[in-house]
Amino acid sequence: MLERVVHQVLLGYLGRYVKDFSKDQVKVTLWNIEVELKDIDLILEAFDYLQLPFALKQGRVGRLSIKVPWNLIGGEPILIALENVFFSVSQRDDHEWRMDAVETRELAGKKAKLAAAELAKLSRRVCDNKGGWSFIPFVTAKVLENIQVSIRNFHVLYSDMQSDSEQFMFGLRFSSLTMLKQNPIGLRMGQVSKIVEIEGLEIYCSISKEAANVLSLNQVEDSKPWCNSHFVGDKSDHILEPVNVSLSLLVNRSGKLNDLPQYSISAKITCLVVSLNEIQLQQILILSDYLSTSQLREKYGRYRPWYCPLSRKEDGWQKLWWHYAQESILSDVREKLKKTSWRYLGQRLSNRRKYVNLYKTKLEFLQQDQK
Numbered sequence: 001m002l003e004r005v006v007h008q009v010l011l012g013y014l015g016r017y018v019k020d021f022s023k024d025q026v027k028v029t030l031w032n033i034e035v036e037l038k039d040i041d042l043i044l045e046a047f048d049y050l051q052l053p054f055a056l057k058q059g060r061v062g063r064l065s066i067k068v069p070w071n072l073i074g075g076e077p078i079l080i081a082l083e084n085v086f087f088s089v090s091q092r093d094d095h096e097w098r099m100d101a102v103e104t105r106e107l108a109g110k111k112a113k114l115a116a117a118e119l120a121k122l123s124r125r126v127c128d129n130k131g132g133w134s135f136i137p138f139v140t141a142k143v144l145e146n147i148q149v150s151i152r153n154f155h156v157l158y159s160d161m162q163s164d165s166e167q168f169m170f171g172l173r174f175s176s177l178t179m180l181k182q183n184p185i186g187l188r189m190g191q192v193s194k195i196v197e198i199e200g201l202e203i204y205c206s207i208s209k210e211a212a213n214v215l216s217l218n219q220v221e222d223s224k225p226w227c228n229s230h231f232v233g234d235k236s237d238h239i240l241e242p243v244n245v246s247l248s249l250l251v252n253r254s255g256k257l258n259d260l261p262q263y264s265i266s267a268k269i270t271c272l273v274v275s276l277n278e279i280q281l282q283q284i285l286i287l288s289d290y291l292s293t294s295q296l297r298e299k300y301g302r303y304r305p306w307y308c309p310l311s312r313k314e315d316g317w318q319k320l321w322w323h324y325a326q327e328s329i330l331s332d333v334r335e336k337l338k339k340t341s342w343r344y345l346g347q348r349l350s351n352r353r354k355y356v357n358l359y360k361t362k363l364e365f366l367q368q369d370q371k
Contacts, residue, residue, distance in 0.1 A: 016043070017042055018037065019042070034068075038062065038063050040061040040062075041059070044056040044059055051106070051298070052089075054091065056087065058087070061082055061085050063083040078147050079148050082150070086155050092297075098301065098306055102302050149180075151176065152176050154173055158170040166207050169208055170203075174199065175242075176198070177199075181195075193249065195246070196245075196248075196249065200242045202238060203239045205239050206280075239274065241271070241275075243270060247266070247267050248266045249264070249265050303327040
């Protein structure tokens with residue numbers, strides 16, 4: 001029973017992000033359940049729920065290892081280790097701001113918020129030791145609570161081709177990250193403490209004249225060259241010199257604050273060195289302008305006539321672009337008026353009844369599966 005449940009949890013989370021992942025890659029031993037994958041390609045669409053202003057061009061993990069002990073319900077940690085993690089991001093193309101693409105990201109974001117709310121509720125019920133609910137959510141909440149993460153060689157690279165020979169690059173990387181659960185001694189009921197330690201955290205900003213080499217490395221199958229690359233992020237290009245960061249996070253999940261904060265974070269940073277030159281400042285301002293424009297495109301890009309760019313000015317372009325400006329302004333007006341209408345209130349009540357009935361059906365299926 002436990003093996004099948006853990007399979008279901010692992011397949012549900014890993015299968016969402018990892019390409020070609022199947023239950024055959026889960027190894028069951030006498031003491032634990034093990035998963036070890038190498039040279040992983042990530043499913044980029046799985047990160048739509050983040051609603052980032054950037055487009056993920058590539059996501060790779062050199063090695064992923066997961067060990068789930070059989071006595072996980074007793075409090076043993078679930079060990080997750082990642083090595084050579086690399087993400088390549090860039091500006092979104094015009095077609096990614098159209099209505100269908102924006103609505104897809106919005107729907108993914110709503111689903112993620114709903115899942116986070118359900119997991120938070122399950123976590124509180126585990127803390128309060130309340131009964132009367134199925135075994136699968138209990139195991140899921142315990143798995144999330146006892147996760148211990150270790151990451152080595154992490155690199156996120158944002159690139160923007162500004163000319164045929166120059167490419168702007170903004171990157172963040174660190175050599176290792178460890179997240180583990182603190183000893184519960186001294187903590188109150190319902191409190192969970194996590195410690196996050198990061199070594200070699202650095203931020204760089206540079207302009208590379210080796211655009212061809214950058215593009216060729218972006219096509220390689222192994223993420224290790226990118227994570228350990230030295231021709232980007234040289235010392236002269238650093239905005240933040242490599243530092244070590246230690247974070248302590250205390251979460252109160254009991255639902256009863258009693259004058260206690262729900263979240264308490266303390267940070268310790270060693271040898272903080274920040275530098276910025278004129279070229280880096282210009283590139284950061286350009287990046288800031290793009291982020292501001294992306295917020296407007298996320299909101300109004302669905303009305304824009306992308307098939308009729310201003311550079312061509314085809315027949316009737318004035319009417320199309322005037323209609324775009326009109327719809328953008330009226331969308332804000334309609335949104336405000338809609339929330340005060342009786343029709344909107346009735347629609348909200350109807351949707352709530354449908355959601356409650358569907359959620360009851362979901363719980364019934366979970367109970368049947370438990371039996």
